[in-house]
Amino acid sequence: MFNLSSLPTTPSEPRHVKVLILGAGPAGLSAALYAARADLQPVVLTGLQIGGQAALTNTIENYPGFPEGVGGSELGELFQKQAERFGAQVELDSARTVDLSARPFRVVTDNGEYTADSLIVSTGASPNHLDIPGEADLTGRGVSYCGTCDGWFFKEKKVVVAGGGDSALEEALFLTRFAASVTIVHRRDALRAGAILQKRAQENPKIKFIWNTVITAASGTEKLTAVKLKNVQTGAESDFETDGLFIFIGHTPNTQLFEGQLEMQNGYIKVDDRMHTSVAGVYAAGESADAHFKQVVTSAGMGAAAAIEATLFLEHAAA
Numbered sequence: 001m002f003n004l005s006s007l008p009t010t011p012s013e014p015r016h017v018k019v020l021i022l023g024a025g026p027a028g029l030s031a032a033l034y035a036a037r038a039d040l041q042p043v044v045l046t047g048l049q050i051g052g053q054a055a056l057t058n059t060i061e062n063y064p065g066f067p068e069g070v071g072g073s074e075l076g077e078l079f080q081k082q083a084e085r086f087g088a089q090v091e092l093d094s095a096r097t098v099d100l101s102a103r104p105f106r107v108v109t110d111n112g113e114y115t116a117d118s119l120i121v122s123t124g125a126s127p128n129h130l131d132i133p134g135e136a137d138l139t140g141r142g143v144s145y146c147g148t149c150d151g152w153f154f155k156e157k158k159v160v161v162a163g164g165g166d167s168a169l170e171e172a173l174f175l176t177r178f179a180a181s182v183t184i185v186h187r188r189d190a191l192r193a194g195a196i197l198q199k200r201a202q203e204n205p206k207i208k209f210i211w212n213t214v215i216t217a218a219s220g221t222e223k224l225t226a227v228k229l230k231n232v233q234t235g236a237e238s239d240f241e242t243d244g245l246f247i248f249i250g251h252t253p254n255t256q257l258f259e260g261q262l263e264m265q266n267g268y269i270k271v272d273d274r275m276h277t278s279v280a281g282v283y284a285a286g287e288s289a290d291a292h293f294k295q296v297v298t299s300a301g302m303g304a305a306a307a308i309e310a311t312l313f314l315e316h317a318a319a
């Protein structure tokens with residue numbers, strides 16, 4: 001009988017690459033394009049979200065070059081195709097652990113192990129979820145985490161915004177361009193957002209506030225039709241009819257893998273204006289390193305810059 005224990009147990013050798021890119025959103029795939037065109041045969045590990053957050057967006061209308069807009073996943077596929085045309089390899093694989101203490105850097109993945117002369121971190125960020133019933137099922141069908149991306153689809157509709165920080169207010173103000181009404185539901189009776197945004201929101205006739213209230217469920221079959229509200233002081237529950245629920249309760253950059261190895265700032269990887277991290281040869285781009293702009297075009301730009309710097313680093317290292 002065939003005995004499994006008789007098979008060799010030696011793990012396969014790590015695969016060595018010049019440039020390893022973690023994450024296949026706009027930053028990672030732009031980095032791949034630039035590194036590939038520098039003939040560095042980069043490998044991109046997609047992680048769990050191919051195309052990044054942008055791929056979750058129905059239509060992207062603010063990425064230059066697409067006057068009629070472009071589907072989020074379609075844009076991701078175009079980025080990938082363009083990078084592959086010049087020799088980038090995109091692997092459906094996720095990094096599990098990284099060791100940046102010496103070069104080549106070591107990255108253990110779901111499917112194997114890499115050693116890399118340089119590393120570009122473009123692991124993105126994930127919007128925090130309310131984790132309430134109905135939220136996951138209705139995402140893309142009324143529930144959204146991006147007003148800039150999806151606001152257009154709520155022309156003359158009623159929308160609810162969850163959160164009381166700068167993002168919630170900024171996005172609520174943006175949504176008033178389209179929606180008939182925007183109701184901000186906040187769990188306290190005071191906003192976290194800065195004074196200027198507070199003033200602008202409070203003065204906007206389309207914006208209303210519901211204080212001391214949390215959203216406990218999103219309901220609807222084909223699409224969102226209502227949210228369930230609970231007053232945290234009285235415990236009173238009610239249903240609130242709405243076409244949209246925009247959730248802005250913070251983002252978490254996907255940087256846990258690098259804690260203790262790269263310098264961080266508020267959970268984001270700290271980079272200088274040339275995408276250098278605290279470790280020579282490691283660069284970061286996109287939302288894992290950007291607490292401010294968080295746009296497809298800015299992430300793509302950071303990715304290109306990171307790859308240009310990685311190319312220079314490898315040239316100097318070889319010299």
Ligand code: NAP
Pocket residue numbers: 129130162163164165166167168170187188191192193214248249250251291
């Ligand atoms: P944030 O400042 O962390 O605010 C998150 C908001 O969501 C808070 O009001 C918080 O309530 C609420 N929240 C958190 N978890 C919740 C939950 N489970 N249920 C209900 N509500 C919840 O996040 P952000 O607004 O995304 O801003 C992140 C950073 O970017 C901040 O430093 C911000 O200043 C900055 N930013 C700046 C600008 C700007 O300057 N224009 C724009 C956007 C973001 P509590 O207040 O009760 O904690």
